[in-house]
Amino acid sequence: MALVSRNSYAFSPLTAKGGLIHVPSPANGSTYTAFQTSLRRASAPGAYLIWIAQGGLLYAESLQKQSAVPVDRLLIVQARESAEVWRVGLEALQTGLFGSVFLRADQACAPAHLRKLQLAAEKMRCEVFLLTPAALPHWLLKETLHPTPNYAHPLLHQPAPPAGLRRELPETHAESVPV
């Protein structure tokens, strides 16, 4: 199991000049894996980070306990739709306040907007991690990171709970619910 430690925010020459890094992730899941993969590459010790996602929030308590994410330096934003995620992402980049920007959107944005993001990221020397299942034009991306099974959620690999706490799942729960 590969847990991210604070030391892993080391300067990374690959992303030193900033740019867009695509972290393909399923729409519904693997946020932890994708996020951890991104964090391993984030190279701005002490800088503020911003996480912008649609449809939900990072669960801070879980993050704090399971990884070395600096919660006190992580600005969390919940946008209403994908377009807002991309728009706020560009805006956050242009402020120059953040060392890394994490965007989680279900849908891709227009290539023109992605180009603006790319230029802003390079200008601000900031890494932008795009956690999206959507296909993105590869010529605008600096890199694509594929989450590896090594970064899977650590608690899922914990030993089974003691027998007293264990409970069998009723068969009915595993069946499809008629629509």
Add this chain to the structure above:
Amino acid sequence: MRTLYFTSPHPLPAFAESCLRLTPKVSLFDRHLYLEIDGTAKLAGGEMELLAQAHEQAEIFLEDFLFTLTDRPEWAQALAWAGQALLAPGESLPLLKRLNTKTLLLLGDPQTLEAERPEREKLIGFLHKVGIHSLGQFLELPAASVSRRFGKLGQTLHDWAAGSRPLCLPAFIPRDPIRGRIEADDLCTLEGLLFRLRQVLVQVENRLQGRQMAAKSIALLFNFEAHSPVVKTLQLTEGTQDAQALLRVLKDFLQAFHWESPLTRLELEVRDLISYQPGQLSLLDDSESKYHDLAQYVARLRARFGEDAAGFAQWQSSHLAERSFSLVWPPPPASHFPSAPLPPRPVFLFSPPKPFQPSPQWRLSFSENLHVEWWEPGGKREYFIAQRGGESLWVYRDCQKEAWFTHGSF
């Protein structure tokens, strides 16, 4: 005692408030404003620089006004009405001497001018009868004989004209709430509204600077053509005076706020004021200015998406995942979350939870049971970890609704 005097047919309290940033010695009587600038002229870079700043502020608050810069406050009204704007030190008295004796109506303590007016008019008539037509002639009379010839009022006016009587004016203390109003009948775009809002916010900025205060929250009263008025309060992450920063926050706030009926008037009031304490900026360390910029940016995000949708996570005492933290400003210390072990919980929570349909494709393993608070709708939640291929979801079955939901993703 160099004095800058303004008069205008428009109300002056807001302008007087903004002038407190130029000098603390501000006095206001009805339509007459006196600024004693001896102590602060050097600080502002000289009399002319201070005058330029005051003039710039007057243009923000007043449509038309008269002003004069003179040696003594008791001469200011007379010289202003005589059309004299800028008088270098020592120039005021020679000029005053050339004015008509009718000017005596405007000389002296502004608090008593109106009450003494009938007596003064009588005295001026008497002076004309005895052949005294200018203030110069009046001042040439020996001070000792003025009292005998023209009585106590004559003596007082002689002293005022000669500048030999001290005048102590009470200090102006701003007490009115800081308000602004925009008539929006003829506006049909947000840009137009923001343009007018900017002018109001510049006034607000100047008034806040005068009070040495910063705005912490702003109440907006929307008056609609067909609806009852709506009040919205905008909380700022940190106190600010800056009109541009306020405009950016209000722009985001107004973009997210939709109204059906035409807006007729928008009223704005600064509700919470805090003392303005600018920090000491360092040439080498920009962390403080970065923090300040971040505060402004968070304020804009909260104005746009709502206060619970942007901020830094702060722990809250609740066993329910969605209530165990809130998004706040400023960032809380890092080690504030409890260290008690948790059952497997995801890093991303869907808000609101999405419907889930269990099927044989999903491998479910029990995680925990949680009860919502007794005063909330809903009942027991049975949580499971649902896994399929590389996906892991945190799902629950609401026992009351008999429905499945996806609450988070691992």
